[in-house]
Amino acid sequence: MALFLFSVIWGVTFVAWILAFRLGLAWAQVKDVKLGRVLLTALAVLVGTKIVNLLFVQQLNKAREWAIVPEEVWPMIGDTLLVALFLATTWVLVSNLFQANWKQTFVASVPTFVPLIVIFVLLKYVAASLLFGTYQVGGCPMAPTLLGTHVQAICEECGARKYCLAPDKHLSEAFFQEQPMICENFHVTIGCLAPEYPLDGDHVFVSNLSEPKRWDIVLFRAPWDSSQRLVMRLVGLPGETISLEEGMVCVDGQVLEVPDHLQGLKYVDHWEDTNQSISFWGSPDRPAQLGENEYFVLGDFSSQAYDSRFWSKALPGHAPYALPRSEIIGVVSEIYWPPTRWRSFP
Incomplete structure (x- = not known):
């Protein structure tokens, strides 16, 4: 759903940008305007610059720990770079493909700002809160399904x-x-051999319209810190008693059958210390009783995931292990970047 809506918005923007660009070329009195050149410019500006921007921002993210830049400034860097790429690509292509002088180049590009501003507002403020959003995975508690750096x-x-x-x-x-x-x-x-460099993580679409169901991957606000966003797999539904036994999820004492794409997935239900066995929420001796509008979430890489089993701070009126429905932002529907990791989730 999220990929479909995103494609529709970008498709409409693509057509609107071409019309605005054609109007700008006529306004600037540029001669010998051919449809092929217009389409080439549109593809380079709307698709090419977005891909280049993603690659540049990923490289910039690797430099965060060495750069003396406030953390809140980093998102602005990506947006600023994208705008600069849009402008530079448009001006270079108009100047070269249409043999336009600097004045004609500027005049021809002015109408194209309108659809770009519209899509920025739609994706950043309207779609992100009502329809769908995007999220860059920050860690690996959901490996191998979702990967951070x-x-x-x-x-x-x-x-x-x-x-x-x-x-x-x-x-x-x-x-x-x-x-x-x-x-x-x-x-x-x-274990593995020490790598020369780390690999970048996944960028995903998140559908805000989908109602969460069992085995979905959900994006949510951490109950102990509303500014922190996490992704986990939803395994427990409101009113259920959840326990983990021999790596399987049990609901009200009955073992759940996992979907085909999760065959082989096992969840850790206790730690073996040198002196004792350490249990946590959802272990056989500490089952998690979920109330109304409460969910239980786990990471696929459960030996490395800080999920419902370990939470100690809770929102008022909720158990520590419970994820309230109010904190769920949406359901992860697709990995869209990098291209080698593209995947749609059932």
Whole structure:
């Protein structure tokens, strides 16, 4: 749904931009205007610059820990870079493809600002709150399904790719040799070779119209910090008693059958310490009783996920392990970036 709505908005904007650009060329009295050149300019401005912007912003994100820039300024950098790319690409193409002077180039580009402003407002303020939004995954509690900045290797058990969260700073090879990793078949193994550099995380569409259901991946505000956004898999519904036994989810004492795409996924229900077994919410001896409009969420990489099992702070009137419906923003529907990770979720 989110991908469809996004495509419709961009499709309408693409047509509107072409019409505005054609009007601008006529207004600037540019001669020998051919449809092919107009379409080429539209594709380069609306599609090409967006891809280049994503690549640049990902490189800038890697420099955060070394840059002396306030954290709240980083989103503005991406928006500013995108606007600059739009303007530069439009002016260069108009000047070269249509043999226009600087005055004609400027006049021809002025009408194109209108559809760009409209789509910015629609995507940033209207669609994001009412229809759908986007989110960049920040960690790896949902690996291998969703990845933040990560390290990749090959699973010794099945040969599939395996993943773990990339550290903020370069660490020794010994660190990676002891790091738990999870593969695409949900095998958890230990260690890999120290990578030369980390890989970028996923960008996803989030549908605000979809009503959350069991096994959905949801984006939500952390109950202990409303400014923090997290993604987890929803496994427990209002009114249910949730427990984890032998890696499976039990609802009111009955083992749930997982969907086909999650076959092999096992959830950790206790820790074995040197002296004792440590239990947490949802373990057999501490089941989670959900109230009205409360949900229980887990990370697919459950040995590395800070999910409902471990929460200690709760919103007023709710249990510590409960995710209130009011804090759920939407349902993750697709990975749209990077292209090699594109995936639609059932």
